[in-house]
Amino acid sequence: MDQNIERELPGSLLANRITRRQVLWLLGASALSGCATSPVGGGAILVGMSEDEEKAVDQKVAPQQFSQDLGAVQDEAINQYLSDVGRRLDAKVHRPQMPYSYRVLNANYVNAYTFPGGAMGVTRGILVDLDNEAELAALLGHELGHVNARHAAQRQGQAMVTQAAMTGVNIVGTAAGFGGLTDLGTKLGASVLLSSYSRDNEREADALGQEYMVRAGYPASGMVGLQQLLVEQQKESPGMLQTMFSTHPMSGERRDTAKQLAGGKYAASNTRDAGRERFMDNTASLRRIKPTIDACQKGEVAMAAKEYGKAEERFRTALKATPRDYAANVLMAKCLSEQDKDAQALEYAQTATRVYPQEAQAHKLVGVLALAQKDPDMAFEHLDRYDRLLPGDAGITFLKGISLEGMGKRPEAAQQYAAYLKRTQQGKAAEYSISRLKSWGYLK
Ligand SMILES: [Zn+2]
CATH class of the missing domain: 1.25.40.10 (Tetratricopeptide repeat domain)
Structure with a gap:
């Protein structure tokens, strides 16, 4: 070529x-798929991250990624519903000052993700698979967990260490020929930020997510339902699972942990309404298609x-x-x-x-x-x-x-x-x- x-x-x-x-x-x-795991990536763009930098990353990178996922669904009511559930949760988190925002994306694969400043996307592919609002709260809670534990900023620090060990690597130089045609800074930023977290990060996000959803008035069993769904998805169509769960074959373990907490520490929460009817009403237009x-x-x-x-x-x-x-x-x-x-x-x-x-x-x-x-x-x-x-x-x-x-x-x-x-x-x-x-x- x-x-x-x-x-x-x-x-x-x-x-x-x-x-x-x-x-x-x-x-x-x-799509720059081959570059997602490149150690050349984030370091040049992000050096560790202050809170202001986390917000700046969202502003620079999130719109591009959301557009890659074909933008927010055109049905404003569904986006509003997702935001309402998000607001209920993010009022109870450790970093309530962050500019959280929520949208349902037109993408079909099964995923949800967040940027370090709290810009979140939930694909229509995963939304139609959920059974109730408590499961949705678990999903958003998990993402809020990543933001609140500052996992992206931590990982960015690690990326810098790797970067420092390398010499003479420059992003433009790696883009042979027309590779320079896409905005590599932006794209690498997104893929590095959204590449997989460690198992410990995922465990911590689950724990925080379950804590937040209980604080917000949901039954802790919602996290069990979400994890069970992902266990099943992994068996049925692993190709459609991305970012959030695909890289670690640990969904069984995560479900069991959620179950343990729901039956123990959070047992009292399980008499609460999971909001099934409300969820079904508000997502009806998507489930129709x-x-x-x-x-x-x-x-x-x-x-x-x-x-x-x-x-x-x-x-x-x-x-x-x-x-x-x-x-x-x-x-x-x-x-x-x-x-x-x-x-x-x-x-x-x-x-x-x-x-x-x-x-x-x-x-x-x-x-x-x-x-x-x-x-x-x-x-x-x-x-x-x-x-x-x-x-x-x-x-x-x-x-x-x-x-x-x-x-x-x-x-x-x-x-x-x-x-x-x-x-x-x-x-x-x-x-x-x-x-x-x-x-x-x-x-x-
Ligand atoms: Zn995660």
Whole structure:
């Protein structure tokens, strides 16, 4: 792939046609899966963390990650319900001053996570599997446990120790070629922060979570129900479990610990109402589309196994049931693009932008697919939209330059290339930017 790009330099990328392979690469690069465990990661961005730094990390990194998970569900009532349960809990925690916030994400996999300052996301995939409000309180309680025990800040300290032992490692340098196209600082920040905690961290978060939920008036048995659900999930579909539980085969132990506490120290709490009816009422709109969520889950598992035909079938099932489901449209677009069906992919991506114009991912998809279809006007419109929704991604700046160049707007394109070069001077995109600026007389 790099060779292709090489061959096309220094002519115009768009004139020579940006290939689908390159486009896919650009899309794939945003996931940066291979870098999640890189010890090069967090240290350069975060040095231990003060409380202010924890909050700053949330502001910088959380919006990107939430968008990777396709943003908050468009149903405000469900987000409000989650926030209400969260507020009830975070009034009882050790660090009540933190700016906790809660949203249900459009992602289908089974997960919940928090950033160090308390910005939390719960996927619709896990929400539809819970049975009552006490289980939801256990889930949020666990995440609040991580924030209150400052696990991310601690781990960041450890990362620094590792980092100090290494020399000459620099983030931009590791991003060979177009790797520089995604904002590595931001992405690595997120993946490092969300990578797995230690077993002891998980145990402590469970203990704190159960304590908080009892203080907030819930029965401690909610934690047992949550842990049991995760034990079952791990057996049935381990592929869909992420971050919170996948890395440690310890869910049985955690369930047993929760059970012990619920039957002992917190026994008195178990006569309380688990809030099943309230939970069912408030999450009804999501459970109504559970078949869609299930189909999307299966499609994503097939995608991960590179079984694109099978995945496409699943997404088709999901879209048949709910044609205007944002996640299903985005996933279908990605799946079709993997199969070289870019024109069809573009249609689904466009539908997604119409269904949920305030969410960024579909705009990026349309932007990149439109470039592959040699439609720089459409590409620019959506890349610019993405840029305004989630500012700061250098790769988008570069692609805006490519689009403007394709539109014949040379001074505007030059501005974007110059802006890109302010962020990084290394890699193929930087080389390309320099070559354009030189041939247009902006650089000597
Ligand atoms: Zn955890």
